[in-house]
Amino acid sequence: MKPIAKLTCCLALWLPMLAASACETGQTSRVLDGKARCVAAAKPTPPAPAVRIPLLRGLATTTAVSGPKGDEEQVATIVSADAERIALSVDFRSPGKVGIVSRTRQMRRADLASSNRLNHVFQTGDADSFPGSTMSRLSSASLAALKRDGQIPLVVGTVADRGKAGQDLLGLVPAGRKYFRGVLTRVPNAPATLTVRVNGKPAALPIVRGKGRFSVGADSIELELDVLDDAANPMVLRMRQDRAQGQTVRIDYPSPKPQASVLETALATSCRAELNGIYFDFGQATLLPASKPALDAAAQLMRAKPGWTLRIEGHTDSIGNAAANQFLSQQRADAVRSALITQYTLPAARMTASGFGASHPVASNATLEGRAANRRVELARTCP
Structure with missing residues (x-):
């Protein structure tokens, strides 16, 4: 290689580095259109926050x-x-x-x-x-x-x-x-x-x-x-x-933000929310005692929003035949509606109940966690 060629080569290698040293804090050098330029440095992706499951009453x-x-x-x-x-x-x-x-x-x-x-x-x-x-x-x-x-x-x-x-x-x-x-x-x-x-x-x-x-x-x-x-x-x-x-x-588990507030935000913005924390007996519509916090939250929401009417929707996983799943999902939606009416004295006219069986999955039915996600109760309201 000729001396001048060597010099050109070396300058080509060092120019980006020299430009980088001249860049301000928060900038980095990039070669654009054959020239070294200072551009904003990409911000590092922050690590995902650690997930903590608190050992407390109600977990x-x-x-x-x-x-x-x-x-x-x-x-x-x-x-x-x-x-x-x-x-x-x-x-x-x-x-x-x-x-x-x-x-x-x-x-x-x-x-x-x-x-x-x-x-x-x-x-x-x-x-x-x-x-x-x-x-x-x-x-x-x-x-x-x-x-x-x-x-x-x-x-x-x-x-x-x-x-x-x-x-x-x-x-x-x-x-x-x-x-x-x-x-x-x-x-x-x-x-x-x-x-x-x-x-x-x-x-x-x-x-x-x-x-x-x-x-x-x-x-x-x-x-x-x-x-x-x-x-x-x-x-x-x-x-x-x-x-x-x-x-x-x-x-x-009980979170710092009350579930009624979470439900209200979701229903106000997307007109739909999962009623998290509802538990039933196996293959039945019998509500377990652990469902009380979720029912409390739904009742609190209904009292805070007297102008809202809600549809309570039941959903199942895909195990079993479609007719049985649809019937079970309807029974479970009815059970939640009945509990809100009888235990919390909410007006029956403000709530309807519908069962959808396994027709509206939110996750794969091929896994335990997916089926668990599909077995759910949702609240929906008619938005303008």
Whole structure:
């Protein structure tokens, strides 16, 4: 290469750098039309805010297992929380059972902080607390050690071969609880998030996955857990034990902004809003007690907007035949309307009820979380 060519080459390489050094703060150099120019620097994308699930009274968690007749569910609601302990009320809903089976469980704050025992089944005759253990969540110390060391010793109170006849996949068992011991090892390259519907909106919750084989005597189980990566509330969001798997599909909790205000904003702008936090018995139109906060919010909205008339819409997932789904969705819409009329003395003329079955999905029916999103009640108003 000739000297002049070398000089031209070098100048071409250095000119953008020289221009960059002359750019003002907040600007960067770009070559436009063959010339180096100062332009506004692209702002870095801020990291997504951390999702926190507060451990407080009113937190309701829905866990589902896929079954041939539909998604078997349980709803665990924190009914009290103080400095010493929290108390859960768990409603089991599954096909082939009449009504709802409810159980209670208390957990000490000290165990939530440091226990390495996970007791996640209920059986007849259980006490309402098992000091030294947690349920449906690891302790803060166990999560920290799993992240730091890559493994933790764990004791799991459960039964072998979940899913046999007479055993509920979600943890209600007639008898036979044993305490299995083993090591939970963090799974490398596991998914970093799990999508869960939080207060009516899909949220990618950060998770830590652990897996291990646990045994007692001649019995052994393989366990895999997806744990919410939050030291303040390391909830088990997905649990696979041998052939059975349960996954958290909905989390509802009292937010700083009242739900009535959220409903009012949505109905004022888009004329439609999901009535988040409505729970029914499996395949039925029986409202569960955990639905009260959502009904309270709807009643508060109706009183705040006396000129509004609303249509209450019921929706289902696609499991089952279309006619049965349409009938169930209509019954559920009717049940919400009836509750608002009888329990809150709202005028019947201000509300109608319609069922749409599975004809208006908002998510894929191929997944547990998608079907959970499709099983919903919405409010709609006629906008001018």
